[in-house]
Amino acid sequence: MKSENETRIEEKNAEFYKALEAQSVQKMDAVWLQEEWVSCVHPGWEMIVGWKDVRSTWEKIFSGSQKMRVSPADVNVRSSGDIAWVTCVENITVFQEDRFDSIQAVATNIYMNRNDAWMLIHHHASPIPVIMAETATETVQ
Amino acid sequence: MKSENETRIEEKNAEFYKALEAQSVQKMDAVWLQEEWVSCVHPGWEMIVGWKDVRSTWEKIFSGSQKMRVSPADVNVRSSGDIAWVTCVENITVFQEDRFDSIQAVATNIYMNRNDAWMLIHHHASPIPVIMAETATETVQ
Numbered sequence: 015m016k017s018e019n020e021t022r023i024e025e026k027n028a029e030f031y032k033a034l035e036a037q038s039v040q041k042m043d044a045v046w047l048q049e050e051w052v053s054c055v056h057p058g059w060e061m062i063v064g065w066k067d068v069r070s071t072w073e074k075i076f077s078g079s080q081k082m083r084v085s086p087a088d089v090n091v092r093s094s095g096d097i098a099w100v101t102c103v104e105n106i107t108v109f110q111e112d113r114f115d116s117i118q119a120v121a122t123n124i125y126m127n128r129n130d131a132w133m134l135i136h137h138h139a140s141p142i143p144v145i146m147a148e149t150a151t152e153t154v155q
Numbered sequence: 156m157k158s159e160n161e162t163r164i165e166e167k168n169a170e171f172y173k174a175l176e177a178q179s180v181q182k183m184d185a186v187w188l189q190e191e192w193v194s195c196v197h198p199g200w201e202m203i204v205g206w207k208d209v210r211s212t213w214e215k216i217f218s219g220s221q222k223m224r225v226s227p228a229d230v231n232v233r234s235s236g237d238i239a240w241v242t243c244v245e246n247i248t249v250f251q252e253d254r255f256d257s258i259q260a261v262a263t264n265i266y267m268n269r270n271d272a273w274m275l276i277h278h279h280a281s282p283i284p285v286i287m288a289e290t291a292t293e294t295v296q
Contacts, residue, residue, distance in 0.1 A: 051233065058284045097236065101277070103202070120200075136242070136263065142199070
């Protein structure tokens, strides 16, 4: 059974994915701890450090017109003191003009409890190429 | 200036990369907390959960005969209470039969202080494809 603490962390993690799906920088503002040392790795990107630069990357990503659905799965929450680390699979569907692509990524999200609120301090997502490899094989055949 | 604590965490992080370069499962045993909830994402892999399964993946990776050099760069250490999170760039050179490939990955490593020793509890590495794309271009030319 989940503790109240774990439930709150999982809710904040779900809020992060709602911000991603909504492509809302304002919603990201409410999720991230806005410090110069927070960090973020988007799938296939280098490490971005500092809230100002991390926020800019979200603005850039959200400036595209593609709609998407994002849902976290296999969510695993652990915490110790004021730090929590969450791992999950990100199921992402991107809607293009006349088709949609489904991709999976795996994520590590670290949260810090600041003033009794769990805030995102590090996000690392990486694509799971196995899915893409299978798709590629189907395409070739 | 680094605190004594940060120095110890960075040393353990360096020890992890020495274990990787030595391709030694025994050295990995000394770095990881051996619990059923520790987790690991190798570049391009899915999440592996539990020390037993994580250890098996290292055995599998190390069973190849390729020699490699690994050095962490841009190492950033932060900690709060008994949890530390380290981000770094992994510079990896893999020696093939008659050539070598240099790749870069970005990593998130989480450590837990257990009995006054910092032990690895989560490793997430993902390739930085920009570098590979550049290498590919050079090869084509």
